[in-house]
Amino acid sequence: MAVRALFPSVSRRRATARAAAGVVCAVATLAQAGCAVTDGPARGSASERRAESPAVVRPTAGMAFDYQIGGGYAPPPGVEAVSRDREDEPADGLYNVCYVNAFQTQPGELKRWEDTDPDLLLRDDDGEPVIDEGWDEVLLDTSTAAKRTRLAEIVGGWVDGCAESGFQAVEPDNLDSYERSHGKLTRAQNAAFAAMLARRAHESGLAIGQKNTTDLLPRHRTIGFDFAVTEECAQFDECDAYAEAYDGRVFAVEYEGEGDVGFDESCSTWQDRVSLVLRDLDVLPASEDGYVYRSC
DSSP, X not given: OOOOOSOTTOOXXXXXXXXXXXXXXXXXXXXXXXXXXXXXXXXXXXXXXXXXXXXXXXXXXXXXXXXXXXXXXXXXXXXXXXXXXXXXXXXXXXEEEEEEXXXXXXXXXXXXXXXXXXXXXXXXXXXXXXXXXXXXXXXXXXXXXXHHHHHHHHHHHHHHHHHHHTOSEEEEEOTTGGGGTTTSSOHHHHHHHHHHHHHHHHHTTOEEEEESOGGGGXXXXXXXXXXXXXXXXXXXXXXXXXXXXXXXXXXXXXXXXXXXXXXXXXXXXXXXXXXEEEXXXXXXXXXXXXXXXXXX
16 A cells, blocks of 8 residues: 545545447547447346447557646646546546545545444444544445445445546546455455446446556456556556556556655656656645656
């Protein structure tokens, strides 16, 4: 698990482009994007689901990228894709990835969960919430099929909102929450929940990115992930694994001052295989002191 920005609306490591049903790649609105059409969840006949599902536009390998989950700003020249928080607006004319904290609670939203769905918060043997102490986020309970179904309705609503706002893709964060669950969650349970979110994203016409978690790379196809968003893959020598799994459709973020691998060295090693950027640790907007952005 890597560092994450100290913002209440974000967490780390760790005008819609949706087309009408039946649209093919040749008329995708993003000139450099490929597309794939995926059926929605089990509802009605297979042909009905295909007719209802919009086209899904995947990012293209090598797209110049900016990671803006700490607040949107005018992208640097040449940037073709950005990731922004789900409560932010997408960038006009670019490929937009919507950040959603899908496996843990945002600190500012904990009371909402406690008031409406307290049983969906993961609890220890004493009934106390299990907390990711590094970021003061309570883990969501993906341990049973019934709870995953209820969580998928809540988080799925956020995913739908991303599509309605005009994003082309979604990145659900904290896929690796099982590693912080003190044995209360398993990799398989989180993978099952991720698959539900993938179906929901595809139904809404969104591509879905695997956020970190190399342990789940062998399952990425069965889960339904279309690309990856990875933090510090150069630092942890993981970029090659993501690049191979996703044919280079990888948005990779390194952080200034973290670890022993310099960004220039990372670029010389990985720029031909992943879309690599350097950001400041707090992922600040360009107008704020401390902002850092570099690309290869």
